[in-house]
Amino acid sequence: MPPKRPSKANEETPSRRNEEPNKDEREDSKAKIPPELIAKLVKNFLEDEGTKVSGAATKTVGEYMHLFLTEAVYRAVSNRRDGDPWAKTTNSGLMLEVEDLEKIAPQLLLDF
Amino acid sequence: MSADDTEQERLKSALWYHVGKLVDEACLDLNVNATPQFIGSLTELAWVQFDNIAKDLENFAKHANRSTVSTADVLLLARKNPDLHGLLQKAVDEEAAERAAKSAGKSKR
Numbered sequence: 001m002p003p004k005r006p007s008k009a010n011e012e013t014p015s016r017r018n019e020e021p022n023k024d025e026r027e028d029s030k031a032k033i034p035p036e037l038i039a040k041l042v043k044n045f046l047e048d049e050g051t052k053v054s055g056a057a058t059k060t061v062g063e064y065m066h067l068f069l070t071e072a073v074y075r076a077v078s079n080r081r082d083g084d085p086w087a088k089t090t091n092s093g094l095m096l097e098v099e100d101l102e103k104i105a106p107q108l109l110l111d112f
Numbered sequence: 113m114s115a116d117d118t119e120q121e122r123l124k125s126a127l128w129y130h131v132g133k134l135v136d137e138a139c140l141d142l143n144v145n146a147t148p149q150f151i152g153s154l155t156e157l158a159w160v161q162f163d164n165i166a167k168d169l170e171n172f173a174k175h176a177n178r179s180t181v182s183t184a185d186v187l188l189l190a191r192k193n194p195d196l197h198g199l200l201q202k203a204v205d206e207e208a209a210e211r212a213a214k215s216a217g218k219s220k221r
Binding site for chain 1: 119120123126127130131133134135136137138139142143144145146147149150153154157158161162163165166167169170173174179180181182183185186187189190193196199200203204207208211
């Protein structure tokens with residue numbers, strides 16, 4: 001049985017790689033949530049108006065969320081590979097669905 | 113109230129966009145694809161996580177009699193996960209070294 005979308009997966013990889021440099025000029029290839037957005041999001045959820053967040057702390061929260069999100073994707077993929085032996089042979093064409101996230105979410109939240 | 117709601121929606125859209133970019137990058141490395149629904153749900157998860165950690169950070173700072181959240185508070189978030197703590201500690205150290213190098217360069221000139 002062939003992967004669901006083999007041609008699409010193979011086509012998209014090189015074209016997206018070419019886009020990468022112009023897509024993100026600030027950081028060298030590593031996609032990051034901008035610190036300004038992190039600061040706004042944290043501020044949005046604070047209960048006390050007087051609480052401030054230092055610049056270094058904002059950057060560290062950014063790193064924390066980056067790890068959280070990347071870990072979610074990696075866990076979803078590794079969970080799919082273990083659960084589905086057919087996917088073990090070929091990784092390409094694997095589509096991550098909401099159910100994949102549902103399966104790894106409880107442990108992910110406990111670990112973060 | 114409705115003005116606040118639109119602000120929330122705008123923040124969530126901004127988060128959605130960046131979560132999408134992050135997921136795309138991770139998917140490229142793994143040679144997989146993610147459905148838009150996956151990205152949407154992950155955004156929702158990150159949104160709730162932001163709510164949790166913001167309140168934790170605020171209380172950590174208060175407990176230390178500070179009104180400003182510092183990197184020490186963020187490190188305290190990872191107290192139950194030594195691997196995560198190590199990674200965050202590395203990020204904090206790099207940031208501090210960068211800052212020190214910048215201020216040293218400034219004072220020389």
